[in-house]
Each structure stands twice: as structure tokens, then as C-alpha cells.
Amino acid sequence: MLRQTARIATTLAALVLVAGCEHAMLEDTIFDKEYVVRNLPNEENVLSATTFKPRPTGFDQTYCYSSIGEVACYAQPQEGERYRLSGYYGPAPE
Numbered sequence: 001m002l003r004q005t006a007r008i009a010t011t012l013a014a015l016v017l018v019a020g021c022e023h024a025m026l027e028d029t030i031f032d033k034e035y036v037v038r039n040l041p042n043e044e045n046v047l048s049a050t051t052f053k054p055r056p057t058g059f060d061q062t063y064c065y066s067s068i069g070e071v072a073c074y075a076q077p078q079e080g081e082r083y084r085l086s087g088y089y090g091p092a093p094e
Contacts, residue, residue, distance in 0.1 A: 061090025 064073040065084040077093035085093065 059089055061088070063088045063090070063093060 061075065062073050063075075063077045063085065064071050064087045065078060065081050066086045067084065071086055077088075082093060
């Protein structure tokens with residue numbers, strides 16, 4: 001009977017300690033208004049991330065080609081290298 005009482009008392013003491021730590025942790029994060037503004041999504045952030053943004057005009061044409069370990073970009077399309085083309089901005093290379 002004494003062991004069972006000691007076990008219950010130990011369990012209750014541990015729960016009280018853990019509950020106190022949890023409260024302090026929640027108070028520092030979820031209820032902190034600066035944390036909410038910085039880290040949680042709001043309507044303005046979601047809408048600005050998903051709305052269409054037009055491409056800028058007046059860009060420089062760029063043609064990027066894959067090689068071993070890296071990608072090299074040039075202002076003009078490279079002759080005979082179409083199979084290595086990984087992306088481009090500007091008119092399509094022939």
C-alpha cells in the first residue's frame with residue numbers, strides 16, 4: 001500500500017513539473033504576437049505567394065547548358081549543343 005501511494009505521488013509530481021514546463025513553452029511561442037506575425041501564415045502572405053506576377057520585360061537572353069557537375073550559361077545559343085540545353089530565356093534556339 002505504501003509503495004502504491006509513493007508511486008502515485010511520484011507520478012503526480014512529475015505531471016505537475018511537466019505541465020509547468022509546457023505552459024512556459026507555449027507562452028513563449030504560440031501566445032507571443034511577434035512569433036505569430038513572423039512564422040504563421042496569414043491571408044496577405046498566402047495571397048501574395050499564390051498570385052500571378054508578370055515576367056519583367058527587357059530581360060537579357062540566356063541559354064544554359066548542362067555539363068559534368070555544373071550548368072554553364074551563355075548570352076547566345078551554342079551551335080551543336082542543343083542536347084545539353086537545360087533552360088533558356090529569350091527566343092528558342094534552333
